[in-house]
Amino acid sequence: MSARQLHLGYMYWANGTHPAGWRYPGAEHVRAFDPDYIVELARIAEAAAFDFFFFGDRLATGVEYELTNTSVIARIEPFTTASYLATKTSRIGLVVTANPTYSEPFNLARLTASLDHISHGRASWNIVTGADGRAAGNYSRDEHGDANARYDRADEFVAVVRALWDSWEDDAFIRDKESGAFVDGSKVHRLDHDGAAFQVRGPLNVARPPQGHPVILHAGTSDRSRDLGARDADVLFAAAATIEQGVAYRDDIRRRALGFGRDPDDLAVLPGLTPIVAETTERAREIYEELNALIILDDDIRFGGREPGHWAPSETIGRREDQGPGLRNLGALSQRVGYDATGHDLDDPVPASVATGFTPVGRQLVGAVERRTGRTVGGDHATTWRDLLHAHIVAGHLVVGSASDVADYIEEWFTSGASDGFNIQSAFLVEQLHAFADLVVPELRRRGLFRTEYAGTTLREHLGLARPESPWTETDIAATAARA
Amino acid sequence: MTTTRQLHLGLMFWATGTHTAGWRYPGSKADGAYDIEFIQAVTRIAEAAKFDFLFLGDRLATDPALAATNPAQMSRLEPFTAAAAIAAATESIGIVVTANPTYSDPYTIARLTASLDHLSRGRASWNLVTGADAAAAANFSRAEHWDAEHRYDWADEFVDVVRDLWDSWEDGALVRDQESGRYIDPSAVHAIDHDGEHFRVAGPLNVARPPQGQVVLLHAGTSERSRELAGREADVVFAGQSDITSAREYYADIKARAAANGRGAEEVLILPGLSVIVAETTAEAVAVYDRLNALLPLDPEDEVVESVRFGGLGQALKRNLASVSRIIGVDVTGNPLDAAVPSSIADEVNEDGARILARITTLTRRTLDATGDARITYRDLIDGIARQGAVVVGDPIEVADHLQFWFETGAADGFNIFPDFVPGSVDAFTRLVVPELQRRGLFRTEYEGRTFREHLGLSVPENRFASEGAAT
Numbered sequence: 024m025s026a027r028q029l030h031l032g033y034m035y036w037a038n039g040t041h042p043a044g045w046r047y048p049g050a051e052h053v054r055a056f057d058p059d060y061i062v063e064l065a066r067i068a069e070a071a072a073f074d075f076f077f078f079g080d081r082l083a084t085g086v087e088y089e090l091t092n093t094s095v096i097a098r099i100e101p102f103t104t105a106s107y108l109a110t111k112t113s114r115i116g117l118v119v120t121a122n123p124t125y126s127e128p129f130n131l132a133r134l135t136a137s138l139d140h141i142s143h144g145r146a147s148w149n150i151v152t153g154a155d156g157r158a159a160g161n162y163s164r165d166e167h168g169d170a171n172a173r174y175d176r177a178d179e180f181v182a183v184v185r186a187l188w189d190s191w192e193d194d195a196f197i198r199d200k201e202s203g204a205f206v207d208g209s210k211v212h213r214l215d216h217d218g219a220a221f222q223v224r225g226p227l228n229v230a231r232p233p234q235g236h237p238v239i240l241h242a243g244t245s246d247r248s249r250d251l252g253a254r255d256a257d258v259l260f261a262a263a264a265t266i267e268q269g270v271a272y273r274d275d276i277r278r279r280a281l282g283f284g285r286d287p288d289d290l291a292v293l294p295g296l297t298p299i300v301a302e303t304t305e306r307a308r309e310i311y312e313e314l315n316a317l318i319i320l321d322d323d324i325r326f327g328g329r330e331p332g333h334w335a336p337s338e339t340i341g342r343r344e345d346q347g348p349g350l351r352n353l354g355a356l357s358q359r360v361g362y363d364a365t366g367h368d369l370d371d372p373v374p375a376s377v378a379t380g381f382t383p384v385g386r387q388l389v390g391a392v393e394r395r396t397g398r399t400v401g402g403d404h405a406t407t408w409r410d411l412l413h414a415h416i417v418a419g420h421l422v423v424g425s426a427s428d429v430a431d432y433i434e435e436w437f438t439s440g441a442s443d444g445f446n447i448q449s450a451f452l453v454e455q456l457h458a459f460a461d462l463v464v465p466e467l468r469r470r471g472l473f474r475t476e477y478a479g480t481t482l483r484e485h486l487g488l489a490r491p492e493s494p495w496t497e498t499d500i501a502a503t504a505a506r507a
Numbered sequence: 508m509t510t511t512r513q514l515h516l517g518l519m520f521w522a523t524g525t526h527t528a529g530w531r532y533p534g535s536k537a538d539g540a541y542d543i544e545f546i547q548a549v550t551r552i553a554e555a556a557k558f559d560f561l562f563l564g565d566r567l568a569t570d571p572a573l574a575a576t577n578p579a580q581m582s583r584l585e586p587f588t589a590a591a592a593i594a595a596a597t598e599s600i601g602i603v604v605t606a607n608p609t610y611s612d613p614y615t616i617a618r619l620t621a622s623l624d625h626l627s628r629g630r631a632s633w634n635l636v637t638g639a640d641a642a643a644a645a646n647f648s649r650a651e652h653w654d655a656e657h658r659y660d661w662a663d664e665f666v667d668v669v670r671d672l673w674d675s676w677e678d679g680a681l682v683r684d685q686e687s688g689r690y691i692d693p694s695a696v697h698a699i700d701h702d703g704e705h706f707r708v709a710g711p712l713n714v715a716r717p718p719q720g721q722v723v724l725l726h727a728g729t730s731e732r733s734r735e736l737a738g739r740e741a742d743v744v745f746a747g748q749s750d751i752t753s754a755r756e757y758y759a760d761i762k763a764r765a766a767a768n769g770r771g772a773e774e775v776l777i778l779p780g781l782s783v784i785v786a787e788t789t790a791e792a793v794a795v796y797d798r799l800n801a802l803l804p805l806d807p808e809d810e811v812v813e814s815v816r817f818g819g820l821g822q823a824l825k826r827n828l829a830s831v832s833r834i835i836g837v838d839v840t841g842n843p844l845d846a847a848v849p850s851s852i853a854d855e856v857n858e859d860g861a862r863i864l865a866r867i868t869t870l871t872r873r874t875l876d877a878t879g880d881a882r883i884t885y886r887d888l889i890d891g892i893a894r895q896g897a898v899v900v901g902d903p904i905e906v907a908d909h910l911q912f913w914f915e916t917g918a919a920d921g922f923n924i925f926p927d928f929v930p931g932s933v934d935a936f937t938r939l940v941v942p943e944l945q946r947r948g949l950f951r952t953e954y955e956g957r958t959f960r961e962h963l964g965l966s967v968p969e970n971r972f973a974s975e976g977a978a979t
Contacts, residue, residue, distance in 0.1 A: 053683045083709075136585070138588050140584060205530065227582075
């Protein structure tokens with residue numbers, strides 16, 4: 024009855040996660056700002072009983088995303104969109120990404136609390152400290168700040184936000200028309216927080232959220248990030264790519280959570296996963312190949328020379344040098360695998376004698392090609408340099424196969440302790456979301472791994488998490504007990 | 508096609524009503540502030556009546572003391588999230604969101620407003636306030652509340668940066684051509700490289716240009732700096748004058764400032780706020796007004812001082828005859844509240860007192876000289892000193908006459924209607940007044956456009972960077 028069950032999130036990318044997904048025949052690619060489209064996706068995820076619908080965020084953009092991830096080059100803002108969705112859905116959790124580095128606790132506490140009221144307890148805040156240093160340039164800052172400074176601020180920020188959520192007790196409102204008593208002022212509390220980064224008097228001007236505290240997500244692998252996640256997050260969005268990494272990460276987070284006095288079972292570790300699913304394994308592999316064929320490689324396939332003027336005024340847009348063109352060629356691949364492949368043709372097979380000398384990264388690429396395509400180095404269907412280059416460019420966590428292939432993969436991660444579920448992403452839309460919802464989800468249910476319908480109405484309930492008590496109530500109880 | 512000038516109507520929305528006791532009025536929803544389905548339903552009433560917009564106010568600090576003076580503003584949903592949920596439940600009505608630059612960043616506000624404009628398909632508007640609540644500073648790690656000059660210096664530059672960011676993507680910048688693999692036209696995406704006194708913003712924004720090009724901008728205020736900002740930047744000015752003389756002065760001043768900025772008189776619309784208490788008959792409307800005021804508790808006679816709480820939140824005059832005496836310059840303490848005030852008082856009161864007596868008569872039709880129930884009572888004096896904003900009480904014809912007079916004599920381009928209690932006041936206005944205005948040809952019977960700009964008769968501005976794009 025109470026067997027451990029998967030948690031599934033759906034991460035929204037308007038054009039899918041595959042860098043060329045938007046170019047796939049029939050794929051949606053012009054609807055990033057069309058609310059009907061986002062509603063359509065959220066309703067598919069809700070019909071499949073996903074735990075939540077997840078909006079990522081960044082506070083800057085650059086032209087290189089044209090080649091790497093068109094979904095993020097220009098996109099709709101998460102809080103407004105999540106609120107819009109709250110009205111168009113009824114059960115699915117709504118995860119909004121927001122970065123403390125460029126915000127104020129009072130503003131964030133209001134937005135999240137308000138979203139929680141509007142969604143009747145389905146709000147969640149994904150805390151990120153900002154991987155894109157260009158954000159500083161959009162926020163009048165000289166520098167992005169090093170990771171330690173950002174986490175110092177984030178740690179205090181979260182504590183202040185929680186205190187603001189709690190500044191109104193659940194029963195602070197009286198609203199008695201007869202007597203005219205509207206509020207019980209003794210149940211509305213100032214914080215008078217005076218910390219290193221923030222001084223916040225409070226109270227918030229929003230009633231305590233229906234969930235008490237909206238669910239908190241966090242992603243990251245650094246030591247500071249793991250501590251923040253283990254201390255404050257309910258859901259960890261993990262980046263592990265292998266089961267071994269997944270187990271190590273989840274064990275570490277659970278150990279840290281215990282150290283913070285939490286029950287490790289209150290944390291769900293959900294790695295990101297892009298399944299490419301079809302009726303058969305063969306068809307799924309074809310789709311992967313068809314997608315890869317649409318990737319734009321560098322004009323100079325050996326050394327990454329760029330077509331002059333491809334991004335004519337790119338200098339004015341602050342392109343990041345570590346992404347985009349210049350990395351989609353044999354020279355860049357050579358650096359990763361530790362072998363100079365620039366003399367080869369893209370469609371030459373990778374010799375087994377060469378592959379044995381690859382770097383660990385190179386061996387991972389060989390493994391990725393094998394899992395995704397079935398091709399092996401030196402096999403009948405031999406891995407080519409093009410295959411490795413594609414795997415290098417399509418770097419995310421992918422699984423390619425039939426419904427049962429994908430379910431096997433998910434089940435293996437889940438039962439081996441590498442995850443508590445997944446944050447599902449689609450290579451392209453809408454077909455791949457339908458494929459997961461219609462093919463994989465029923466298979467997971469047949470195996471007893473995933474809910475057939477929502478048992479509760481709030482995101483906390485989907486995740487099996489209790490609603491936090493108001494600390495003021497506890498204090499009152501303690502004070503009463505002390506007097507007794 | 509008729510080109511007769513028409514009124515513009517906004518609904519200033521506070522879920523529990525703009526009257527302090529509105530939430531107590533029979534039929535009002537006392538917990539409406541957190542009931543999004545209720546808020547959406549009220550918005551749809553305004554939309555069915557073809558209102559130009561719904562207006563969500565804001566402030567960045569609170570205190571339970573506000574319950575005594577302004578419970579609707581004590582706590583509520585955050586405006587951007589509420590607006591997006593309203594957009595999801597409506598089709599045509601404009602949605603105004605209040606946001607204060609003093610405690611935000613241009614990149615953040617540009618994204619929120621642009622995104623709301625996409626979600627609402629061109630119905631978003633930003634009401635720029637600089638924040639009168641000194642207490643807000645204490646919620647934002649600031650040692651002190653900036654003075655008005657500082658706040659307006661900051662706001663002026665802030666608006667300019669937000670406008671640049673809205674335009675940083677030209678309308679055709681998203682090419683999205685599957686065949687060629689070109690997703691963007693880089694020559695139509697612009698860094699803004701703003702390097703000013705208060706802000707350094709590289710851009711571009713990460714949101715496509717809003718459907719309205721530039722989101723509709725609202726502003727309110729009477730200070731010199733505020734008028735200056737309104738004349739230069741605002742599409743709609745929310746005015747607070749309660750008498751027609753000062754309303755006309757304000758109207759003319761803003762239009763002149765707009766002209767000085769090269770803008771046409773029709774490009775800045777001035778909408779005074781107005782509480783409307785309307786019923787089928789004048790007597791019924793006055794009864795509603797009296798009933799609302801009767802729900803306001805009275806203060807003991809020995810409390811004279813203003814109840815100033817920290818930061819000015821919850822500030823209000825005490826409701827007793829001591830306060831009345833202090834304001835009108837005549838000692839009226841000790842009188843029974845429901846007794847008639849002797850007509851001789853007219854010769855004794857100061858200027859404020861005379862104004863208050865006239866106002867009581869305007870609103871209640873009661874006078875010093877009448878007989879019986881038609882006479883002004885001491886209770887009326889207490890109610891008379893309480894309300895500062897513009898109020899009209901009457902039957903549909905009287906209310907429509909009032910609106911038309913202001914509209915046709917240089918005091919208003921329309922009104923921001925304050926509902927004293929919700930949904931009752933909204934129901935009454937849309938059911939009784941709107942049809943009368945429509946009969947007079949003063950208000951639309953259907954939305955002619957789809958965007959807020961179109962409701963206001965404003966065109967989509969040319970992109971600030973478009974000429975650069977064309978040059979390359």
